Amino acid sequence: MPRLSSLEELRPSPRLICVLVLVSYFFVTAGIAYDIINEPPAVGGQTDPVTGAVKPMTFMPYRLNGQFILEGLSGGFFYTLGGVGIILLDLSRDKNQSVLFRNVYLALGLAITILSYLVCMVFIRIKMPGYMR
């Protein structure tokens, strides 16, 4: 059928879909549904007992079921970044690329993956002080 061949040209490339999927993954794991329904502030405030000044508090403490907007976005960002790191690690295996690119992908991928994991561990320790105690 003649119309089908134009449909093939209309079809988006897998690479584009993969990028869109990663963007949506970022938004979902950042807790966007929680932000829309509960409308928390972007950052919280902690009143200093002595001076009375309000210090910004980025992580809603002691509760896993509450978050501030920025906190959620940063968490989701590092999840996606870790995934991108592993993707880079795989891109470095492509034999058709130049050696320079392969080395860069490998080093960058390793660095990003390890960084994301460590940052997320730090985040969860700030949020839940009783973690792994």
Add this chain to the structure above:
Amino acid sequence: MSPVKPSSGPEPYVSHASLFETAKRYLTKTKSQELLLRSIILIFVYLLAFCIRLFSVLRYESVIHEFDPYFNYRSTINLVQEGFYEFWNWFDAESWHPLGRVVGGTVYPGLMFTAAILYKVSQFLTACIKLRDICVFTAPFFAGNTALIAYLFGKELKDTETGLVAAALMAVVPGYISRSVAGSFDNEAVAIFALVTTFYLWVRAVNQGTIASAVLAAFAYLYMAASWGAYVFISNLIPLYVIIMFVSGRYSRRIYVAYTTFWAVGSLLAMQVRFIGFNHVTSNELLSFNGVFVGLQVWEALVFLRTKLGTKQFGQLVYLTAVAAGAVGAAGTAILVLSGKLNPWTGRFWTLLDPTYAKKFIPIVASVSEHQPTTWASYIFDLHVLVFAAPAGLYFCFKRPTDGTIFLTVFALTAIYFSGIMVRLMLVAAPAFVLLSAIAVSSILQSASKELRTPAAAETKTSPVATRRGRTSASNEENITTKKSTNLMILGLTFLALWSYSSHSVWVTSEAYSSPSIVLISGWGPHRVVLDDFREAYYWLRHNTAPDAKVMSWWDYGYQITAMGNRTVIVDNNTWNNTHIATVGRAMASNETEAYKIMRQLDVDYALVIFGGMSGYSSDDINKFLWMVRIGGGVFPVIKESDYLANGDYTVSSRGTQTMLNSLMYKLSYYDFGNIMTEHGKGTGYDRVRNYEIGKKDVQLDHLYEAFTSEHWIVRIYRVKDLENRF
């Protein structure tokens, strides 16, 4: 050896090797080694999946947790004692007091049947395990089975290595453990097994394209439909997959065979469950399931006709049929919708599409804590390193798409989206994360080990060149991706990541997901405090009240009261009748005289409240009170939420409104509490949950009197007085 030689053929070969020599011969073959390794890994995975879920049993005792499992336990007792037909036609008069509940037609019986079958099998094998223990250990048993099915699924998707990684990850993923610990005798315990099995068998059916494999998938779908209301997820995901395959140009005859058989056999089987019945063909929730079936038949018919007719005739036929079909379809849908035959989507599923729907329209759905949306921290808590490996798995699925990996992609994307909307659905997303991560981890490990195995020859070839000319060898720079040290480092990092994943899972299971919520345990070692108030109160009810006494409490505790206290309740966790629950909410929120009238109408003998102010238990009725007001106010406008809030603040202190301080819930919770000193240095009547002193300290009750208060004041039971003598 027989004395008669065979007339034809050579002598049969008999080996004279000893056992040791045979074993050595087998063990040195690579194929046997691989089989041995695989079997050992799978056995350990099964044992791990079973044992990690046993924390609460080892720490406390083998007891059923939470609220819903008590109803399932009671139903299983009914099934085992009365038999299949009595259970299938069971009308329960002990809950929803004046109304009763048709249990046979409003329950998903898969879990009860599974437990009853396990019980009968163990009786038959003379391993006489008590029914309660069977119920407690059903979930870990099925968790092990799910891990094995994940192995088969991974094998079907990619290869054996992926399957093994999937099984290992599935055994300990905390998102799944949270609802399948020993003691959590709930639908999800068997439903996740059914879900993964159905998906595995469906992918197998699509890969093979035979009727037999599709029928097997349909039977797995029956098990899922009998176990959990989320079977509509499968019935919408598979048609969505078919549509996506169609749109992406990968439609094939195998998909047609698989889907048609699955639809026909699966619908018929699912309709055998009384709760589903004809909903399977008339409900809006399954519209895509049925619609895609019709669409596939139409497409195949068109293809068939095109091969038989010429192009021009075919074009005319297509035009005529399209117009006629469009008209008939539109008219038919209009008639069905107008005559009310098409059942609308239920509220719970609307929430998945429009997250703010429940908050605006159905407070009872919005009030359940499991239905709250997910925060970022739940992901890392429930999945740990899988959140990093899952996007990489999606990339691998896009890199080399096969029928199976496209299905996994569709499943994963929908599951991840839904898990963002409701915390409870993290359970459904966990298998998707596990499978994606298995693909990613297995790919990393395979590429690293491949590099480690091959370049032994290549290095010796290039090394004389490299040592002679230093850095100016064939390539300008060293290729660090092929170096042994890099790949060993990658393997080491993967090992560390998986190690941290498993230690995190064990810690999370031990700390967060193993609490038998019927018993409150706090503290360690010599400072351990066990609060067993719930069972104390329910057994008091069982032994000290009339057998036909009716108990009014908030719907959370209904199942437990009926199962352990053996008394009739007014409302319970099934929440099928919103008006009835609103009546109870109105009674709790009104003043004592109004509430007494409602309680006399409902024939209530005892009122039960949960109070945490003395012990510090924070999920008590005062904290849930605003939901009672909202639900009651949703049906009876006389209850207004603003009456209970002082300047927009919900408080029971001296700033609280008069309506709040005179409500039945306040009186029943704080009766006699004003005389108690709970904390050193604070006044009397200091509420340890709200952290302030209560407003009204001398509570007088006119129409009820205190019947029982448990040891730590967590459960308080009041007897409703009879009408006064008129003379």
